[in-house]
Amino acid sequence: MTSHRPFGLPVAALPAVAAVLLAVAGCSPTDATASVPVPSPAAEEAAYCRALHDALPRTLSGFDRSGAEPESDLTAAWGDGAIVLRCGVPRPEKMSDPQAQGVDVNGVGWMLEVQESGGPRFTTTYRKAYVEVTLDKRFAHDSGPLIGLADPVARTVPKSL
Template identity: 60%
Template sequence: MTYSCRRFRRSVLLGPSAALAVLAAAGCSAGDAAPSVAVPTPSPEEAAYCEALHKELPRTVTGLERSDPGPESVLTAGWGDGAIVLRCGVPRPTKMDDAQSKAVDADGVNWLLEQRGDAGPRFTTTYRKAYVEVTLSTAYAHDITPLSAFAAPVRKTVPDSL
């Protein structure tokens, strides 16, 4: 069995009894494997929009409970242990300069779509004063339904840039 804990960066291969003893001593459980994401470094103005957005984010998205990734930040949020991850204040994607890039509209919020090979899709808001990025697991490879849960909070807290 392989167990990992947020406090340790490496996985440890142990027998079941030894693994449980190590986990108990470390103060975590086999279910304590929340994903880790890079925290953006936006400008102070963008960070203020992101903090407001963080307060408005839903507790559930498509039936998945909120389970924020580490490290804890008002610039990141997650649902379903990494199935859906939101980062606010990300840099403007260079793909937005490509006239052939694809976008989708979800309840009045426009999102740039980037397919990521073996990973699920990544969406980034367009025409907003702060860029909000949502990555979806491969389970949502052909489904933009989760974006609808973010439309009202984004419209309410992150102004249009036009």
């Protein structure tokens, strides 16, 4: 009878390997903090961003809100950085491009930019503070998180027409 050893490990090592795998699997993705550059908006924009920060959902697209590093009322993250929000960012240069793509989600306009990482970045349009949402590659073809963010943005960041 032939005994197979996964990855060339001795059979005696299998319980230890299984324990390590279970410990890693038990770690919640919300335990991680996302490293997020903090914007530095004008005082009026920062006030809108603080109000938005307080109105943001605890869960978004199945991810719990996690820490953003450094902590700031201008940033938020969900999951292990799968969704990252920054409020008070400068107006993106791409907004001047007549070919820029956009989407309207529950009355909030968002400009779309595809990132090198494969995930999209959305920035609000026609608001008194620009809100940027970066999604990782899990959301390459999914703007679903914007649904959970549209109402808080609409309530806290006024339109600028």
